[in-house]
Amino acid sequence: xxxxxxxxxxxxxxxxxxxxxxxxxxxxxxxxxxxxxxxxxxxxxxxxxxxxxxxxxxxxxxxxxxxxxxxxxxxxxxxxxxxxxxxxxxxxxxxxxxxxxxxxxxxxxxxxxxxxxxxxxxxxxxxxxxxxxxxxxxxxxxxxxxxxxxxxxxxxxxxxxxxxxxxxxxxxxxxxxxxxxxxxxxxxxxxxxxxxxxxxxxxxxxxxxxxxxxxxxxxxxxxxxxxxxxxxxxxxxxxxxxxxxxxxxxxxxxxxxxxxxxxxxxxxxxxxxxxxxxxxxxxxxxxxxxxxxxxxxxxxxxxxxxxxxxxxxxxxxxxxxxxxxxxxxxxxxxxxxxxxxxxxxxxxxxxxxxxxxxxxxxxxxxxxxxxxxxxxxxxxxxxxxxxxxxxxxxxxxxxxxxxxxxxxxxxxxxxxxxxxxxxxxxxxxxxxxxxxxxxxxxxxxxxxxxxxxxxxxxxxxxxxxxxxxxxxxxxxxxxxxxxxxxxxxxxxxxxxxxxxxxxxxxxxxxxxxxxxxxxxxxxxxxxxxxxxxxxxxxxxxxxxxxxxxxxxxxxxxxxxxxxxxxxxxxxxxxxxxxxxxxxxxxxxxxxxxxxxxxxxxxxxxxxxxxxxxxxxxxxxxxxxxxxxx
Numbered sequence: 001x002x003x004x005x006x007x008x009x010x011x012x013x014x015x016x017x018x019x020x021x022x023x024x025x026x027x028x029x030x031x032x033x034x035x036x037x038x039x040x041x042x043x044x045x046x047x048x049x050x051x052x053x054x055x056x057x058x059x060x061x062x063x064x065x066x067x068x069x070x071x072x073x074x075x076x077x078x079x080x081x082x083x084x085x086x087x088x089x090x091x092x093x094x095x096x097x098x099x100x101x102x103x104x105x106x107x108x109x110x111x112x113x114x115x116x117x118x119x120x121x122x123x124x125x126x127x128x129x130x131x132x133x134x135x136x137x138x139x140x141x142x143x144x145x146x147x148x149x150x151x152x153x154x155x156x157x158x159x160x161x162x163x164x165x166x167x168x169x170x171x172x173x174x175x176x177x178x179x180x181x182x183x184x185x186x187x188x189x190x191x192x193x194x195x196x197x198x199x200x201x202x203x204x205x206x207x208x209x210x211x212x213x214x215x216x217x218x219x220x221x222x223x224x225x226x227x228x229x230x231x232x233x234x235x236x237x238x239x240x241x242x243x244x245x246x247x248x249x250x251x252x253x254x255x256x257x258x259x260x261x262x263x264x265x266x267x268x269x270x271x272x273x274x275x276x277x278x279x280x281x282x283x284x285x286x287x288x289x290x291x292x293x294x295x296x297x298x299x300x301x302x303x304x305x306x307x308x309x310x311x312x313x314x315x316x317x318x319x320x321x322x323x324x325x326x327x328x329x330x331x332x333x334x335x336x337x338x339x340x341x342x343x344x345x346x347x348x349x350x351x352x353x354x355x356x357x358x359x360x361x362x363x364x365x366x367x368x369x370x371x372x373x374x375x376x377x378x379x380x381x382x383x384x385x386x387x388x389x390x391x392x393x394x395x396x397x398x399x400x401x402x403x404x405x406x407x408x409x410x411x412x413x414x415x416x417x418x419x420x421x422x423x424x425x426x427x428x429x430x431x432x433x434x435x436x437x438x439x440x441x442x443x444x445x446x447x448x449x450x451x452x453x454x455x456x457x458x459x460x461x462x463x464x465x466x467x468x469x470x471x472x473x474x475x476x477x478x479x480x481x482x483x484x485x486x487x488x489x490x491x492x493x494x495x496x497x498x499x500x501x502x503x504x505x506x507x508x509x510x511x512x513x514x515x516x517x518x519x520x521x522x523x524x525x526x527x528x529x530x531x532x533x534x535x536x537x538x539x540x541x542x543x544x545x546x547x548x549x550x551x552x553x554x555x556x557x558x559x560x561x562x563x564x565x566x567x568x569x570x571x572x573x574x575x576x577x578x579x580x581x582x583x584x585x586x587x588x589x590x591x592x593x594x595x596x597x598x599x600x601x602x603x604x605x606x607x608x609x610x611x612x613x614x615x616x617x618x619x620x621x622x623x624x625x626x627x628x629x
Contacts, residue, residue: 029130032140033123040122040147043417044115046424047157048108054430054453055310055446056160059085059513061096062105065548065579070101083269086366088262091203092163110159117165118156122147124172125381132179133221138392141409142384148416150305150423151380154373157427158310163204164377170200171207171378178214182222182240194254201262206378208262209356211255216351218248220344270366277365284363286316289324291361294371296327298357299334301376302383305416308423309437313444314362314370338386345389352382368446430454445471449480456484461491479509483518495525516546523555527562535559543575550580557588558626566596583613587623 052062061067066075066082079093096110103109122143129139146152155164174196181189200207218224224240225248243251301308331354338350360375395405426436434450441447448471455464465488471481486501502518509515523538536559542552557572573589586609593602610616 029136032136033126036122036126036140036143036147037119039144039417040119041115043148043420044118044156044424046421047111047115047427050107050111050157050428051430052105052107052110053158053160053427053433054457055450056085057158060160060162061100061110064096065550067093067096068100068105071097083272086270086272087163087205088265088269089163089202089204091166091199095162095166095203107159111157114156114159114162114165117162117169118147118152121165121168121172124169124176128172128176128179129385131176132217135389135392138388141388142381144413145384145388145416146381148413148420149302149380150308150416150420151301151373151376153308153420153423153427154310155377157424158374161374164206164374166203167200167205167207168378170196170203171210174200174210175213175217178217179222182218182224185241190254194258197255198258201258205262205266206356206359206375208259208359211252211259212355213352214252214255215248216348216355218243220348223344224248282314282316282365287363287365289319290314290316290370291363292327292331293319293323294361295354295357296330297371298376298379299330299383301373302380305419307440308373309426309440310373310433311368311437311441311444311446312370312372313441313446314365314368315443316370343390343393345393346386349382349384349386349389352385353379354382356382430457443474445474445478445481448474449478449484452481452484461488477508479505479511479514479518482508483514483521486518486521490521490525495529499525512545516542516549516552519545520549520551520555523552523559527555527559532559532563536563539572548579550576550585553579554585554588554626557592561592561595561627566592570596570598581608581612583609583616583619584622586612587616587619588626591623591627 052058058064064084066078069075075097076094079090079097082088082090082093095113099110099113125146126139126143129142130136133139155161174193177189177193177196181193197207197210200210222240224243225245334350335354338346357375357379360372362370391405395401426433430450431454434447434454438444438447438451448467452464452467452471455461455467464484468481468484468488471478472485475481482501482505486498486505489495489501490498499522502522505518506515519538519542523535523542526532526535526538536556539552539556539559542549543556546552553572553576557569557576560566560572561569569592570589573585573592576585577589586605590602590605590609593599593605609619613619
């Protein structure tokens with residue numbers, strides 16, 4: 001397990017096993033904090049050369065019109081009212097909009113924002129622990145493990161996981177503010193704690209366990225309450241006001257109220273998107289079995305972080321009775337050992353890990369993953385605290401071992417950094433990421449879809465299709481593989497077969513985006529078959545599901561224009577212009593206006609198109625082809 005760093009008065013070297021708080025001067029803490037930032041930024045510098053990932057990055061950024069266009073009143077309103085992507089997390093949406101405002105769709109800027117936020121979290125974790133405990137070396141080692149552990153690569157290298165970074169940022173700020181409040185309880189200080197917690201929930205509701213963490217924090221390191229007959233302690237040469245446990249729980253009631261509101265919003269968002277798996281499919285007993293095995297696997301990856309990948313498929317039927325029994329025994333043994341040890345940092349660290357993992361452990365199954373590396377971003381902090389303080393305590397009365405522990409700590413951090421660097425490399429391309437994932441897992445239809453889509457990006461249609469066929473065989477209700485198989489039929493002229501395949505996608509998925517795209521593609525093919533009424537109905541169904549789908553509005557305009565309903569075409573093209581004002585949409589609008597007899601408005605739209613266009617003749621030819629087909 002991880003080692004720790006000690007601090008000794010008057011020495012400039014980083015050593016192991018601090019024996020008492022505040023032995024290092026302020027400049028040493030500042031220097032170590034700066035070192036942590038440099039280590040984190042250096043490790044994740046390669047992500048600036050990485051593309052967007054074809055899994056969620058498109059939904060969160062590149063294909064999301066609200067986010068892609070940056071800040072506007074409409075987009076800000078949407079951020080606070082949307083349940084898109086099965087979550088209510090307005091701060092996350094606003095963060096992505098801000099990136100698009102500055103960097104547009106250049107992935108480098110988005111990636112560097114993630115790297116910067118992670119570096120802030122690293123130094124903030126160091127500061128929170130140092131201020132709460134007074135131990136700079138131990139706090140440094142916890143933050144160092146957090147900065148360099150390979151399991152955190154997914155949260156940083158994946159732009160769509162911005163929500164993970166933001167929520168932890170506000171979680172740590174809340175933890176720091178809580179100590180400030182505890183030192184001198186006052187309503188205004190409590191309001192700051194509640195406000196920061198609310199911001200964390202608005203970034204990602206995974207931080208919903210924070211009130212329970214604060215109760216652990218009351219026990220240690222703040223020592224605001226007795227535990228099992230123990231009295232309150234003195235921390236950092238100043239007593240915190242001591243309160244009974246019942247009072248401390250009552251103190252958290254407003255925070256629990258925020259948790260309740262966030263839970264309702266999250267369940268509503270996930271239910272509306274069809275992301276919550278029913279208990280009829282996976283009974284509670286099955287989920288509980290998967291949860292205990294997942295806990296054991298997380299512990300394994302904390303100690304030996306190998307075989308890390310972007311998605312571990314949910315396969316509860318593959319779990320054996322022996323796996324489940326050994327996992328239960330492991331958890332019970334560690335819990336019993338922690339309680340028997342009567343070391344408060346072990347209690348806090350272990351129950352931090354167990355408790356903060358609960359929202360992501362799968363008792364309420366959302367998605368197709370059995371576990372995920374990104375879910376460890378917050379919970380592993382507890383394990384790092386327990387390990388670093390435990391080793392430091394062990395070494396405190398063994399001064400001869402100090403330099404050996406220091407060397408071991410340096411070796412450990414270097415090894416973690418090397419493994420993390422290798423793991424970051426897998427995120428350098430979609431094909432590398434999903435090929436790596438498919439090699440490490442079995443029956444992973446998401447990985448097969450990812451490989452297929454990566455090959456499509458390279459124009460390798462024929463090479464991509466076998467992967468979609470495998471994905472459909474593994475999971476027949478998978479909308480992505482079925483959509484791409486339909487696309488393949490469409491490309492090869494089998495329009496009737498493609499339409500039938502897209503109808504199947506509409507039937508098997510509750511995802512509005514997949515349904516809307518299927519309706520659009522069916523509309524395109526019905527248009528090619530000159531079934532204009534059927535085409536119009538499909539495009540209308542698409543815009544009903546996704547009002548900002550630009551292809552659906554253009555298709556609806558083309559279909560209604562061909563059928564002679566020019567006023568309806570003008571309305572459809574006007575919507576397209578409002579979503580994406582470009583030469584194509586303005587020229588389409590101009591043609592419909594001209595056919596409806598509004599020559600002056602048509603001339604104005606044509607003039608605007610010419611101002612926006614780099615080659616208006618080529619765009620006009622594209623418009624003519626669309627209307628001629």
